[in-house]
Amino acid sequence: MAPIWQIVDRPAEFGAVRSALTGNESCGVVLVGDPGVGKTTLARAVAGSLRSQVHWVASTQSSRSIPLGVFAHLVGTSVSRDATALLASARESLVSQGECVVGVDDAHLLDELSATLLHQIAVDQSGRILATVRSGEPVPDAVTSLWKDGYLRRIELQPFSKEQSVRLVESVVGGRLEGLSADLMWESSGGNPLFLRHLVEGSIDAGTLRKVGDVWQLRGPTAVPSGLASLLQDRLDHAGPDVLNALRLLALCEPLDIHALTELAGDDAVDAAEACDLIRFQQDGTVLNARFSHPLVGDVVRDRIGHATERRLKGQLVELLRRRELSTAASRIRMAQLSIDSDQLLDIDLLISATKDAIYLFNMPLGQRLAKVAFDRTGSLEAAELLSRTLLWQGRPAAAEAILARFSPDDLDELQLVRWGTPRASHLFWAMGDVERAHEVISLVRERTTHPSLRLFVEAAAAAMAVHENRIDEGIAAALQVLDNPLAPGQAVEFAAFAAGLAMPVAGRGDEFEPIAARCRADQKPTDGMIRVMVRYCDVLALTHLGELDLAGRRAAEYADFSSVGQFLAWAIAKIMAGVVATARGEFPDAVTCIEQALAALNAETSLPWQLPGRLLLARAYAALGRTDEAERVLNDAAEHSGPSAAIHEPQRLISRSWYAAAKGMERRALELARAAAEIARQSGQYALEAEALHHATRFGDRSTAPRLAELTGVVHGSVVGLLARHAAAFAAGDAAALDVVSADFESAGLMLSAADAAAQAALLHDSAGDRRRTNESGANALRLAEKCGGATTPAIKAAARPLPLTPREREIAELVAAGLSNRHIAEQLVLSVRTVEGHVYRACFKLDVADRDELAKLIRKKS
Incomplete structure (x- = not known):
């Protein structure tokens, strides 16, 4: 790849510079900024927009030692040593050709004579000046006076936002x-x-x-390439060995408090590094910490540290920090990282603690590195389990399984057996889809474990497996038994909370999960960061199903703050949380952005199970936006996660497929898939999902959903199900006014696309009744709401936008004709006979007064 770098517009700065060069308030401008901030790029862009002739010169370190160095070419072959004569000659060459602009790059490097020339031009206003100056560098007095005395406008150029x-x-x-x-x-x-x-x-x-x-x-x-490294190394080379030693210490342990840095490097070296603008100090609470003035300075310094020096310096840091209390996760992790590659003895207990800290903080790559060192040094099951867990979370189940496969259950005590068996069952169940073997491992551990607290951890894992197998009631009951037991260890509580948190929202009991989520949020000593972030996902899921979308959105945003650069798995799940809320709101472009990024972050050797809910949401968003090819691709990708371990997601899979069918114009098929999703959800106890699926069927034209939705208002908790039932009843009764009211209530609840569909259905009923004013009002409302959803289209919205005297089946077949499908292909897609399709095409042509299917296709496309 050969990147093409373009200028990013700086309209405000561009306008200010151009105004200074063309107005009457000054005779030019000096741009001041850090190296690489874009001073020269902006200056030349402005110069290129001017009609005046521009004379560009560029100062350098070597030209600085030559009198009139950058302007020497203007003096010609003069052998005069008279400074006045040289200045006059150069000035004449510059200004003799009329109005001009003198452009000087790196004016801080001008020799005194050149600076004087520039000052003369400004004072007598014989030309305009456009100069750049690097921040923090000494500048000739003649140049400084240009802006101090008001001849030039000084503009500080800031880095990009x-x-x-x-x-x-x-x-x-x-x-x-x-x-x-x-x-x-x-x-x-x-x-x-x-x-x-x-x-x-x-x-x-x-x-x-x-x-x-x-x-x-x-x-x-x-990666810091050679060009940038050279730019920064020039500054380091001039800093001196003492300063470089201080920078090396900081590079290996940033941030580092001022007491530690000065103790190891000395006050003079630290002061000099600050004076050179290589480091800065920042007050972090009660501690004054040293940091690099720019992150890439640290990268370049680290690249220049050899292995022997690194071991020695890290040893010095370990000896110093060992005298301090390691009371925080950050301090333990830092100490462990320094110890691994130092010349000091490695503390294995510290290493294990730091590994757990990294896992608690969702930083699996760091946890893997620390756990591997611990396992390589000890071969212990504790280190193996931690290493295995980090590998599993990063989509490497085979490697995770290989670590635990080195141990025989016959050689393990009860605690070790639980540490070995539950993660191994997790590998088999979720990552490898081997449900039968996973249950065998859980049964083995359950049979050999007698300690009450340890058994609770096994039961929590079994509860999570039951929920994923779509045994909703059984999974919730098992999870609650763990959560209600005061003997339950922390990790068992988290696993049980995850099981309950996936099941309760879809069962219509999302409000019952709130105290469980609050309990986990209040726990300041979590045992597994990834389980913790999954519980947070469940929290957002529950709030969304309850219709508390504003709170769900705030929680999703709060949870995203827990992730950082090294925590891309937690960050991805936080993005899926945001996608859940955006999909519910009908904010489909936002949902697409969130989930596309989440799926990219979840990319691994083996596809992670968390990709499935993300893909199903993404397929729905694509379909709603009419991006059917992308929806089809994502649904095909989602097929890799299927079978018993993903059974809980089957209703959602069918709902996504129904939206894809609707986007393709197959409305009857969309309705059938939505009803199938509702039936599977009902059978498994996913009553909130059943209500949602029935709502989709209503939107696709099903008038038979009202009785069951009315029943579900007594089963599913929250405000949403009542709206869904009212919508279905109004649609079944053909009550356009009631649909308008429901549309307004959907909008107030934040369910924008549902509001759009209800308004569109109302518009069609008003049209059938001959009420043109209300038809236009409801139709316009539907289109307004659809626009808020990123221009989403649904069968109801399309029908309201172009009401045609066709039955739903005739309109569905006409859409497929317009898409270019033959009668045979239409019959195959809709599971009809070719003769039946031909009959519907004939009746559609008759109603629309067109001669044949070609004219029918043209008319439908024109109406689209």
Whole structure:
């Protein structure tokens, strides 16, 4: 790939610079900013927009030692040593050809004579000046006086905003940048365009920035290519060995409090590093911490540290930090990371604790690294279980299984057996789909475990498996038994909460999950970060099913804050949470963005089970937006997660397929799939999903759903089911006015696409009654609401937008004719005979007064 770097617009700065060069308030402008911030790019862009002639010169370190160095070519072959004569000659060459602009890049490097020339031009206003100056560098007095005395306007050029940075990268790579990767690149580059360019090009060359699906993501360290390294190394080379030693210590342990840094490196070295703008200090609570002035400075310093020096310096840091209390997860993780590669003795207990800390904080790559060192050193089951868990969460079940397969259950005590058996059953059940073997392992552990607390952990795992097998009532009951037992250990509580949290919302008991979610939120000592974030997903799911969409959205946003650069799995699940809420609201473009990024982040060697709910939501969003090819692709991808371990998702799978059928114009098929989803949900106790599926069937034209939805109002908790029942009753009764009222109530509840469909159905009924005014009002309302959903289209909205005197089946077949399908293909898709299709085509042509199917297709396409 050969990236093409384009200028990101800086309209405000561009206008300010151009105004200074063309107005009467000053005779030019000086742009001040950090290296690589885009001073020269902006200056030349403005110069290119001017009619005046522009004379560009660029100052350098070498030209600085030569009198009139950058302007020497204007003096010609003069042998005069008279400074006045030289200045006059150069000035004459510049201004003799009429109005001109003198452009000077890096004016802080001008020699004194050149600076004087520039000052003379400004004072006598014989030309305009456009200069750039690097922040923090000494500037000749003659140049400084240009803005101090008001001759030039001084403009500080700031780094790009995050939005500008992302836009620039996306324009180069030609696709969407994953949000988590955007955060990392923003933090690493600081918005500096030059740094950002080097970072992107280096990461592409290193293979750490790559396209996954439709999203570009950065995994692994940001690569610093040679061009940027040279730029930064020049500054380091001038800093001196003492300063470089301080920077090396900071590079290995950033941030580092000022007391530790000065104790190891000395006050003078630290002061000099700050004076050179290589480090900065930041007050973090009661601690004053040292950090690099720019993240990429740290990267370059780290690249220059050899292995021997690294071991020695890390040893010094370990010796110093060992005297301090390791009371936080961050301090233990930092100490463990330093100890691994230092010349000090490794504390295995500390390493195990730090591994657990990393897992609690959802940082599985870090947890894997620490756990592997612990396992390699000890071979213990405790280290093996931690290593296995980190591998499983990252989509490597075969590697996770291979770790635990080294141990025989016959050699394990009860605690070890539970530590071995429950994660192994998880590998088999969720990641490998081997449900039978998973149950065998759980049965083995259950039979050999007698300790009450340990048995509760096994029962919690069994409850989660039951829920995924769509044994909803059984799973909820088992989970509650664990949650209600005061002997339940923390990890058992979290696993049981996850089981209850997946089952209760779809069962219509989402309100019962709130105290469980609150209990987990209040727990300050979680045992597994990924289980914890999945419980948070369940929290958002429950609130969404209850119709509390505002609170669900706030919770999803709060939970996203728990993720960070190294926690892409938790970040992905947080994105799916946001997708759940966006889909419920009908905010389909937002849902697509969230879930596409989540699926890219969940990309792994083996497809992670969490991709299934994301894919099913994404397929629905694509279908609602009319992007049927993409919906079909995602549904095909979702088929890899099927079978007993994914049975809980079967109603959602059928709902997504029904929306795909509706988008393809197969309304009868869409209705049938929605009814099938409702039946499977009813049989398994997913009553909230049953109500939702019946609502979709109503929207696709089913007038028989009202009685069952009325029954479900006494079963499903929350405000949503009542709205669904009222909608179905109004539609069944053909009550257009009631549908208008329900549409307004759907809108108030935040269910925008349901509101649009109810309004569209009302419009059709008003039209049948000959009430043109109300037809137009309801139809316009439907289109307004659909626009809020990103321009979503549904069968009801399409019918309201172009009312035709056709039955639903005739309209469905006419849509397929317009899509270019032959009668035989239509018959195959709708499971009809060809003769039946021909009959519907004939009647549609007769009603619409067209001669044949070709004219029918043209008319339908014209109405679309």
